[in-house]
Amino acid sequence: MPDTSNTPDIVIFGGTGDLVMRKLLPSLYRLHVYKLLDPATRIVGTARSKLDRDQYLATATEAARNFLGKDFKDDVWAEFAQRIDYAPVDAREAHSFNALSQALAVRLAPRVFYLSTAPNLFSDICRNLSDNGMITPGSRVILEKPLGFDLASSQAINDEVGAHFAEDHIFRIDHYLGKEPVQNLMALRFGNSLFEPLWRREWIRDVQITVAERIGVGSRGEFYNETGALRDMVQNHILQTLCIVAMEPPASIAPDAVRDEKLKVLRALRPIAASEVPQVTVRGQYKAGVIDGQAVKGYLQEEGIPADSRTETFVAIKAEIDSWRWAGVPFFLRTGKCMQDRVTEIVINFRSVPHSIFAHGALKNYTNRLVIQMQPYETVKLHMMGKEPGDDMNLEPVTLDLDFREAFQRRQLEAYERLLMDSLRGKLTLFVRRDEQEAAWRWVEPILDAWAASPDKPKPYNAGTWGPAASSALVGREGLSWHEES
Known part of the structure; x- marks a missing residue:
């Protein structure tokens, strides 16, 4: 039986990108260090790259050494890395979400989907998540900027994402x-x-x-x-x-x-x-x-x-x-x-x-x-x-x-x-x-x-x-x- 919990997992699309390696994973690591991250929370990176978990962790570890500097500790990172999994996904291909679905199935919990991708992929990602039954009750989505190129494209993206997530479950991030x-x-x-x-x-x-x-x-x-x-x-x-x-x-x-x-x-x-x-x-x-x-x-x-x-x-x-x-x-x-x-x-x-x-x-x-x-x-x-x-x-x-x-x-x-x-x-x-x-x-x-x-x-x-x-x-x-x- 899969574990159940109200503690969310976080799924990061664009998981091999610069923002993820430079900011998101180091930030999650620090939250782990200072015990601000619930012990049950898992982190699943996903991108088009055909990597297995060990290959993804090797890339993430090298980046963490660089961007965390003196905050990086081998033993603490090894503990943090136990939270991390990886699933290759092509955001435009519904069938490629199977690997992500399997990675998430071991724990039935709300999910925070962080879309660190080009905004033209937001609609495809949300639709495929919905079609594959991965948007569980309480799940929410984080949208990185730029959210559109102008008002019309911004409205279109908001409409498409809003078809799968309620407004109070949509987190449009502005790091300032x-x-x-x-x-x-x-x-x-x-x-x-x-x-x-x-x-x-x-x-x-x-x-x-x-x-x-x-x-x-x-x-x-x-x-x-x-x-x-x-x-x-x-x-x-x-x-x-x-x-x-x-x-x-x-x-x-x-x-x-x-x-x-x-x-x-x-x-x-x-x-x-x-x-x-x-x-x-x-x-x-x-x-x-x-x-x-x-x-x-x-x-x-x-x-x-x-x-x-x-x-x-x-x-x-x-x-x-x-x-x-x-x-x-x-x-x-x-x-x-x-x-x-x-x-x-x-x-x-x-x-x-x-x-x-x-x-x-x-x-x-x-x-x-x-x-x-x-x-x-x-x-x-x-x-x-x-x-x-x-x-x-x-x-x-x-x-x-x-x-x-x-x-x-x-x-x-x-x-x-x-x-x-x-x-x-x-x-x-x-x-x-x-x-x-x-x-x-x-x-x-x-x-x-x-x-x-x-x-x-x-x-x-x-x-x-x-x-x-x-x-x-x-x-x-x-x-x-x-x-x-x-």
Whole structure:
């Protein structure tokens, strides 16, 4: 008789892929190490590769040594590996699911199906899982981005997956929502009386959200050329982060209470008309440059990139939210590859004091600033003015560093660890609901359409810089500057 349990197993499609080897298996290993993974939970990898279990484990072990570094322990990995099985499956061929069915039959339990594949396979996978009777009561599915190429394709995928899984069993993953600083932002706003009264147009001058990478497209050239920075980063990661910054206080931390408020933000984003796109957006494409003293080739010289590609590797947008809380406050969004530094941060710039009582205009060009940084280090810093020691009343900038790692003296869960654990426990708060996702596409699509219709190419910028000069001009027209340039 097969074992029965309410503890889910996890089945990973695309089980030989980069994301699985680099992030998912290492995250599951760490959950195992810290006893956050139920002892009964099994992990079944599946892909088209005709491997047996030993061959798959050999590949996974080599990758784990590389990506886990000092966290890798031979004896602990050997214990963890007892959870792992492998079944070769061609997602488009119903008969090839027999091997997976047999691997899962030894234990009747809910299953978490993680689809780490191209989105055009999501429908086939879900249909074949259903036809082969593998979607047990309580089973759920995790969908990796990009979920579609535009609104229509996103809706089609959601319809197809929704034919086999209820909405509350569909976990659309956005790993930025699993990052501790993003969750700490909610704690800062809604767990304290200090910031929330100031979190509005009367006290906030502007908001900046930056996701800058130093790497180029690397081996993902063919995929990236069909996607671009707006689809790859803005439609999901950046807009989800904006929602956490701008949403109204939810009634509770329950999944739909939080996601209802995020949806209101997305619906309040002012639509950008085609005629406005050149004034409030910048798209760029990196060319050859230097990063860390090493020559870096341009995007058009990357493998798999057509010589006439107009795909953007950089985006900057001035967004506005039409609500009583945020009317008149610009939200500047920026992301790019081959940038000067690797940084992901939210910057809240508060308004200046209305009148300075100090000599020499000490506060003339100064603003209080809250910086929530997710990469390269997870920190929250509040920039303030303080008196310089001495007889005179001279003011100097000082920083209040809210270092939660030091305060709590415990290991933080990494984003994928948090989200995998929540999916196994059925907790939806940090996952994206269908109507949120579609609202984001509705806001982004007019920008994509305007760029496609324009004869203008993306503005070039040297690798190792902060992007095109037009990005600085976008912010400069408001009398402001990006945080790194301040």
